[in-house]
Amino acid sequence: MQISGKPIRVKLKVDLTKYNPDCKIGSLGYTIPDVKLSIWGSQDRFVAVKFDNGFRLDVLWNSLEIIDKVKEKLSSKKRFKNISKCS
DSSP: OOOSSOOOEEEEOSOOTTTOTTOOTTOEEEEOTTOOOSGGGGSTTEEEEEETTSOEEEEEGGGEEESOHHHHHHHHHHHHHHHHHHO
């Protein structure tokens, strides 16, 4: 489960059509922070994803490609800046 933070734009790297016919390789979606959609969601290697087609599913992190890398790096730098200001 993604604990806090902002939704991250992701692309599916595996075929999950057995769960939904629209969840093909290359399907796009966003992670859903602080949400688990199944018993698998409580494991740290899974993350809840809402696909652009509206389907929601817990997916393995290694089955996803993070598309929004620039924003993710920027938000990480901001977090570290804020931490150092508190010291």
